[in-house]
Amino acid sequence: MTGSLKASDTDxxxxxxxILMLLVAVLNAIDxxxxxxxxxxxxxxxxxxxxALFGLLVFLPWILMRPGVLRSGYRWMHVVRAALKLxxxxxxxxxxxxxxxxxxxxxxxxxxxxxxxxAWAFLSERPQAARVLAVIAxxxxxxxxxxxxxxxxxxxxxxxxxxxALLLSIIQLIxxxxxxxxxxxxxxxxxxxxxxxxxxxxAALVWVTPTAEQWLFLAAQGVIGALNMGLVTRAxxxxxxxxxxxxxxxxxxxxxxxxxxxxxxxxxxQTYVGGAVIFAASLMMARTARTRRSRWI
Numbered sequence: 001m002t003g004s005l006k007a008s009d010t011d012x013x014x015x016x017x018x019i020l021m022l023l024v025a026v027l028n029a030i031d032x033x034x035x036x037x038x039x040x041x042x043x044x045x046x047x048x049x050x051x052a053l054f055g056l057l058v059f060l061p062w063i064l065m066r067p068g069v070l071r072s073g074y075r076w077m078h079v080v081r082a083a084l085k086l087x088x089x090x091x092x093x094x095x096x097x098x099x100x101x102x103x104x105x106x107x108x109x110x111x112x113x114x115x116x117x118x119a120w121a122f123l124s125e126r127p128q129a130a131r132v133l134a135v136i137a138x139x140x141x142x143x144x145x146x147x148x149x150x151x152x153x154x155x156x157x158x159x160x161x162x163x164x165a166l167l168l169s170i171i172q173l174i175x176x177x178x179x180x181x182x183x184x185x186x187x188x189x190x191x192x193x194x195x196x197x198x199x200x201x202x203a204a205l206v207w208v209t210p211t212a213e214q215w216l217f218l219a220a221q222g223v224i225g226a227l228n229m230g231l232v233t234r235a236x237x238x239x240x241x242x243x244x245x246x247x248x249x250x251x252x253x254x255x256x257x258x259x260x261x262x263x264x265x266x267x268x269x270q271t272y273v274g275g276a277v278i279f280a281a282s283l284m285m286a287r288t289a290r291t292r293r294s295r296w297i
Contacts, residue, residue, distance in 0.1 A: 017239030020231045021247040027224050027231075029254040032101050033262055034221045038214050039097030044090045046210070047218065049203035051089065052195040054222020055229075063189050070189060073181035077174065081187075082194035084171050090202075091164035099157025101259040102267040105252050106145050106275030107161040112282040113138040114169030122173065134284040141277030144270050188229055249279045 035047060063069060072078065095104040113135055119125040142162075146154055178187065210218060235244050252275050259265035 014239040014244075017235040017237075017244045018247055020235035020238070021244040022250060024228050024231050024235070025248050025251040026254055027228050028248075028251050029105075029258055031221055031224050031228075032096050032105065032255055033258045034217050034224075035093050035096040036101060036259075036263065038210075038217050039093065041208075042210055042214055042218070043203075043206040043208070044093035044097065045199070045202040045206050046208070047093045047221070048086050048090045049196070049199035050210075050218040051222045051225050052086070052192065052199045054219050055226035056192040056196050058223055058226040059189065059192055059230075063193075066185075069183070069185045070193075072186050072190060074178055077178060078190040078194050079198070081171055081174050081178070082191050083198055084167050084174070085191060086195055086199050088164045088167035088171065091160045091167060095157045095160035095164060097157070099155055099161065100265050100267070100271070101263075102252060102256040102265070102271050102275075103145055103158060104161040105255045106271055106278060107142060107158060108165055108168075109249070109275065109278045109282055110138060110142060110162070111165045111168040111172070112285055113278070114166050115172045116285050118169055118173045123176070131285050134281040137284075138278050138281035141274040141281065144274030144277060147270055184233055188233065192226070246279075246283055249275075252279075 038047065092104065092108065095107075116131055116135055120127050146158060175187065182190075252272070256265075256267040256271075259267070
């Protein structure tokens with residue numbers, strides 16, 4: 001009887017984890033729409049700053065009630081990670097402003113592929129045949145989305161998306177040793193605290209005061225970003241990453257639907273095919289990884 005109760009509790013936790021991950025996918029899609037909406041008049045550097053600022057304001061009461069969460073075995077690594085995270089966000093903001101939202105979203109799924117390559121190059125992990133095939137398949141998916149020969153070179157927006165995914169993969173590689181000493185809550189708190197002053201510098205160079213409507217959108221985006229960090233952390237505490245991470249792929253059709261609804265963007269079949277190939281490759285790498293534990297920060 002006790003075993004049945006434990007199994008039932010585990011099942012309920014897994015279902016809740018999946019629901020939270022679905023909510024994250026929807027919120028990420030809304031985030032992309034907000035960036036596209038304000039991007040004609042608000043510079044990506046300013047969006048990066050306001051996202052960090054409003055995200056910190058959301059988490060600040062929680063941090064003040066738990067000052068012990070700031071105890072860390074690292075100092076300057078938090079600065080490096082925050083700078084890279086800001087660079088990744090700004091790159092994606094520029095991509096959302098310049099390229100079809102669905103294309104950018106699909107290319108964002110390449111981050112695990114870059115993580116795998118980085119682990120081979122810098123963490124002395126030995127390539128496995130299945131993971132090598134997954135990397136090849138992932139880049140094939142990128143080629144499908146880029147559709148070489150149909151453009152005069154690769155569109156700048158998609159280059160920014162690739163840069164954002166590459167920077168995100170470097171962050172994940174840095175997090176691997178950091179997460180061995182610092183708790184997830186500590187990593188989240190320090191990322192928010194450090195990012196605000198770093199983001200303020202480039203934002204000041206291009207600053208144009210947003211309108212009241214733009215401030216509303218920017219505040220909403222910051223809240224969404226902070227909420228997503230909390231939801232992902234909670235989802236991963238409830239269920240295995242291998243179960244809930246695949247649901248993040250639903251972000252692509254949600255983004256496609258919102259892009260059509262708000263901006264009249266039609267998503268070509270190649271984007272869905274390429275996105276599915278990239279996501280399948282990322283999922284294959286996750287399932288064949290030496291460690292089954294994942295952290296999304």
